[in-house]
Amino acid sequence: MLLVLGWWAVSASGGTFYLPTPGEVAATFAETWFSQRLLDDVLPSLARLLAGYVLATLLGVGLGVPIGLSPRLRATAEPVLEFFRAIPPPILVPLVMLLAGIDNAMKVLVIVSGCVWPILLNTVEGVRALDEVLSDTCRMYGVRGLSRLRRFTLRGASPQIMAGLRQALSIGIILMVISEMFASSSGLGFTIVLFQRQFQIAEMWSGIVLLGLLGFALSVLFRWLERRVLSWYYGRGGERA
Amino acid sequence: MSGLPRWAHGAVGLAVMLGVMEAVPRLGLVDRRFLPPASEILATLARELATAELWLALGETMRGWAIGLAIAFCAAVVLGVIIGTVPGLRAATHSTVEFLRPIPSVALIPLATLLFGASLGSTLLLVVYASFWQVLIQVLYGVADVDRVAYDTARSYGLSAWSRVRHLIWPTALPYVMTGLRLAAAVAFILAVTAELVIGGPGLGLSIQVAQSSGAVSTVYALVVLAGLVGIAVNSAVRLLERRVLAWHPSVRSEVPA
């Protein structure tokens, strides 16, 4: 609330060209986004984000589990993984454009290529740190194969996996926007840049607000999911990383 | 693990990756116009490293990174300590912080473009915004971690606000501050490159964009590799700093087996 008041105070007193009042932006927001744009720009963006995020999760967890379970594989893969994680994800955009063109597949691929590393590395870490006594317990009581993976390995590593997923979510949003700013004819990122180029300032601000709301909503959603998945972990007094 | 030391496994891993990146284009699995062999990428990198332009671009990027990080760090520490210690302020700002924090920093790209155009200013705006929250959140955690009894003791002995901050709050919050700095340094580097790439401020990001639009494919790859190496350097430098600064701190000391 403080925030909106502050904004209003600054914009009303300053009255600059670049900073419209909250009232203007709210009005523009409604007419800009509650329209065909919702279907043409917002939903496709979200669909690409979701597709990339899900693929990155499958890939990251799928590769992270075997790497985490084998010390030798881990030692071999670690420097390579550290290198890929250190590359700022947005610069993968021009690279992936080279490889995959500028269509939907490219944007999904960009999101995957940025999101997969934190998920992968956190999964490796989580699987590595699984409790040995629990692991012995599984062996003694004949819990093996898929059942062991589902009931022990993934559950035990889930706090770290969730931490990786949280990092990946913010990277995913960034990449969603950037890949659209770069090469696109639709999508949130594209539309906001278009408004800016045409000096439609109020519309541009409404886009920024929309992105903010989106980021906020996704983080709330994620926290809700995290609480459900990790209720045992918080209950036990596990740290909130 | 079989006899080999750990680093040898890592070296094998790197060699395998290079081998695959060499083989895939040479065998024609991917068109080498889009993915040049690893040897070509590394050769290009070596050639680029000999040019002044590259070092200038790298210098620009690191300047944006360092200035942005410094501004964000100082602002976040000062604000964090004030918000954390002044009674009531924490609660009053909570919702604002919780709302602003998850806003993706790239949402500010159009604004930065409008205000500053393709210059250091727009890079700084993004870098500062993104890294500010990382530090602020950690500082708030750190200040909240100050022992109540110790705080009341300090008050009852009439320590001034300034000495309370200096002798009590700062040492307690320091490990959190360093964590924040570590996260912020990585984020700041990402945003510095991103801003250059998208808005076109001078630096590594712009060089990549230029190389890509002029079709110099192996240069794009070489610069991406360079960015990865710089990223690793940034991470290890901050980690080293963290260990130095916190060498006396129990949270670090307890990690080292006696």
Add this chain to the structure above:
Amino acid sequence: MLEVTGLKKVYQAPGRSVEALRDLTFRVDAAELVCVVGPSGCGKTTLLRCVAGLLPATAGTVRVSGEPVKGPPPSMAVVFQEYGRSLFPWMTVWQNVELPLQEKKVPREERRRRVAESLEAVGLAEAASAHPWQLSGGMQQRVAIARAAAYEPKVLLMDEPFAAVDAQTRADLEDLILRLWRDLEVTTLFVTHDIDEAVYLGQRVIVLSSSPTVVMEDLKIDLPPQRDQLTTRSLPRFAELRGHVYAQIQRARGVREAGPAEQEAR
């Protein structure tokens, strides 16, 4: 039922090897309860992990009903010392007890009956839907015991199960073990560092030397079969046996101090 013959375990690390178990031979007959005691650091846990098939032995064999143990045998259950780490924190008490039975493909009805019965037996029927971390340490160990009992093993191994619970709880749990052992007629190997506990629980007590470990004595406990905390522990014979084991362990410590170089084989 359980035969250990010439068991030897040498840990190999780069540049050095440590001989933990030198030569262990003993047997546990069907439906017998045998306690293993030894000075601290004598490789009790190593022994138990070898017997359980969790750790491959360097030499020697472990047989259950005549079958050599290569991996964890399906007829065996273990209760670990670290109760906090041997229960799945993301499952309820009920699910923890039920999981091994699901893996054994026990039909649903029978599974429910066995879980309910064993939780009843350890006095935790009320806590079935709680999560382990909501229970006290002693209660958590009861869940682990219930899980082992519901599994209906032929051989039950216990690795210092009460080392980390308080004295009062410990006495209760000891009597619980005696009761379950009698009801289920399960062959039990109980590893402990507590001499009193070993003498109180065991029909026999095997005393180990310090590392590298050999069997120092295989002692028959000729106390009346019906035991309880008050009368059994105040019998003169109990004190004699305890004194005897105590002296043996002191001797084992002396041996170790005389020849520390032996611990590291070349």
